[in-house]
Amino acid sequence: MLxxxxxxxxxxxxxxxxxxxxxxxxxxxxxxxxxxxSSCRNKASLALFRGHSRREWLLDSxxxxxxxxxxxxxxxxxxLNKIVIDSIELHRVLLNLLxxxxxVLVRPTSxxxxxxxxxxxxxxxxxxxxxxQYPEEDxxxxxxxxxxxxxxxxxxxxxxANCNRSGEGVFYICDATATGRTLQITPVxxxxxxxxxxxxxxxxxxxPLLFYPSKQIQCKRANNQQAAYFAQxxxxxxxxxxxxxxxxxxxxxxxxxxxxxxxTESEAEKYLIDRGITHSFIYPAEENQET
Numbered sequence: 369m370l371x372x373x374x375x376x377x378x379x380x381x382x383x384x385x386x387x388x389x390x391x392x393x394x395x396x397x398x399x400x401x402x403x404x405x406s407s408c409r410n411k412a413s414l415a416l417f418r419g420h421s422r423r424e425w426l427l428d429s430x431x432x433x434x435x436x437x438x439x440x441x442x443x444x445x446x447x448l449n450k451i452v453i454d455s456i457e458l459h460r461v462l463l464n465l466l467x468x469x470x471x472v473l474v475r476p477t478s479x480x481x482x483x484x485x486x487x488x489x490x491x492x493x494x495x496x497x498x499x500x501q502y503p504e505e506d507x508x509x510x511x512x513x514x515x516x517x518x519x520x521x522x523x524x525x526x527x528x529a530n531c532n533r534s535g536e537g538v539f540y541i542c543d544a545t546a547t548g549r550t551l552q553i554t555p556v557x558x559x560x561x562x563x564x565x566x567x568x569x570x571x572x573x574x575x576p577l578l579f580y581p582s583k584q585i586q587c588k589r590a591n592n593q594q595a596a597y598f599a600q601x602x603x604x605x606x607x608x609x610x611x612x613x614x615x616x617x618x619x620x621x622x623x624x625x626x627x628x629x630x631x632t633e634s635e636a637e638k639y640l641i642d643r644g645i646t647h648s649f650i651y652p653a654e655e656n657q658e659t
Contacts, residue, residue, distance in 0.1 A: 376403040388625045394632040404541050414544040416518040416596055419529025423536040427607035429600045430512025453604050456570050462603035463567040466514055473508050489583050492556035501589045520594040523645045529628050530636040537628035546622045550578045573601040588652045
């Protein structure tokens with residue numbers, strides 16, 4: 369776990385309010401990234417990565433962003449009023465919109481259900497994963513699922529942090545071992561049922577859950593991206609908000625936000641191309657699905 373970790377590069381400083389690590393150059397960014405990754409490896413921590421091309425975006429799922437836009441006309445970086453966030457009414461509205469989508473508007477196909485019966489895959493997870501990887505197939509007005517894509521590859525996360533960037537990007541490093549026993553073996557369908565029962569009773573839905581089933585439909589896009597998925601359980605709170613509260617409880621660091629400096633777009637692109645991380649690698653041509 370990353371209890372005592374500090375920047376290694378002399379030009380990097382930590383914002384005392386946001387806790388962001390802010391290097392001045394791309395070389396400084398790489399130095400800090402390598403420092404954090406090495407620290408995770410030395411401490412036998414499972415590091416997962418995510419990149420945003422806009423620093424101000426919250427760690428919300430696509431579904432929550434869609435709800436904020438549809439219900440409140442808010443952009444991805446905006447937070448709701450605290451009175452609204454703390455209300456049981458918002459809690460139930462967001463939860464029941466998710467349950468309306470996944471259960472009423474869309475359900476796993478008969479083919480997915482057969483694969484679940486015969487091959488032990490999680491049909492609901494595969495449906496949500498497909499919506500994450502191929503959002504154009506999502507027919508609902510409420511876009512996406514409550515899953516948030518992460519990756520085991522720092523280069524893949526850097527691609528997303530730099531893609532179409534103009535200004536500062538952000539690179540997240542999550543120490544998944546510090547989040548507790550969040551890796552799930554419970555099928556997503558059962559978890560949705562529990563969310564319905566617990567959430568509609570007015571209770572909090574707890575910490576984000578990590579999904580990386582041993583049996584999955586093989587998807588070249590997900591494989592190349594080395595994808596893993598955190599589920600945003602309490603849809604009122606982005607992952608960073610939840611994890612910062614958890615950090616105070618356990619005295620460990622769960623999340624590091626490393627800023628990708630403005631003006632380094634070309635340097636980052638060249639770095640990625642030299643390592644074969646291109647658009648065609650991240651988004652390979654459609655493949656036949658196999659279990």
